[in-house]
Amino acid sequence: MNSGKLAAVGRLMIAVGLLATTAACATVVGGTTQEVYVDTEPKGATCTVNRQGTAIGFIKPTPGKTTLSRSKETVTLACNLEGYEQSNEVLVSSFTGATVGNILLGGLVGVAIDAASGANNKYPERVMVILTPATFPSDEARDAHYAGIRQRIEAGAKAEIDLVNTRCSSTNRELCTIEAKQIADARDKALADLDKRRLAAKVVPG
Numbered sequence: 001m002n003s004g005k006l007a008a009v010g011r012l013m014i015a016v017g018l019l020a021t022t023a024a025c026a027t028v029v030g031g032t033t034q035e036v037y038v039d040t041e042p043k044g045a046t047c048t049v050n051r052q053g054t055a056i057g058f059i060k061p062t063p064g065k066t067t068l069s070r071s072k073e074t075v076t077l078a079c080n081l082e083g084y085e086q087s088n089e090v091l092v093s094s095f096t097g098a099t100v101g102n103i104l105l106g107g108l109v110g111v112a113i114d115a116a117s118g119a120n121n122k123y124p125e126r127v128m129v130i131l132t133p134a135t136f137p138s139d140e141a142r143d144a145h146y147a148g149i150r151q152r153i154e155a156g157a158k159a160e161i162d163l164v165n166t167r168c169s170s171t172n173r174e175l176c177t178i179e180a181k182q183i184a185d186a187r188d189k190a191l192a193d194l195d196k197r198r199l200a201a202k203v204v205p206g
Contacts, residue, residue, distance in 0.1 A: 157187035
């Protein structure tokens with residue numbers, strides 16, 4: 001770390017006592033919590049949100065909302081419904097771009113607060129979980145089920161990327177590119193996981 005950065009850190013520590021008068025950081029704009037709306041197909045499932053082995057939210061039954069504290073850590077959404085496999089979906093915490101506002105409005109103190117609180121990260125605001133039947137009557141029924149999920153994943157990712165690009169301003173193109181890539185990477189991982197699930201699905205002819 002060079003002398004300039006060391007000096008900045010020193011000023012940051014001194015400025016902690018002035019936090020009460022520091023305004024316009026992501027904690028103020030977005031808060032340290034957020035709501036996540038969860039729905040399942042079919043509806044009526046019980047879902048638990050887990051982070052680092054601890055339950056931090058519940059939805060019973062779906063559809064419903066739960067309030068989560070913002071964090072850099074991923075969370076797992078476990079949904080259960082009789083006759084269906086348990087769904088363990090990973091929700092990735094992504095960068096919101098709020099730090100840009102901190103640099104302009106809150107300075108280094110604001111950046112430090114948000115980094116510590118997780119306020120500059122967010123989870124998906126809406127989640128649709130398509131539950132998989134415990135068994136399928138035929139290979140064709142299995143493949144049709146997973147083909148439908150594949151189409152939804154691809155369409156959802158495209159809509160998210162389009163939204164990022166639509167909202168993106170000329171001053172934060174780099175952040176938008178990062179967020180769009182995160183969505184694309186998550187899509188590709190989801191599709192790979194989906195194919196593994198398809199191959200592992202149980203087919204029990206009626």
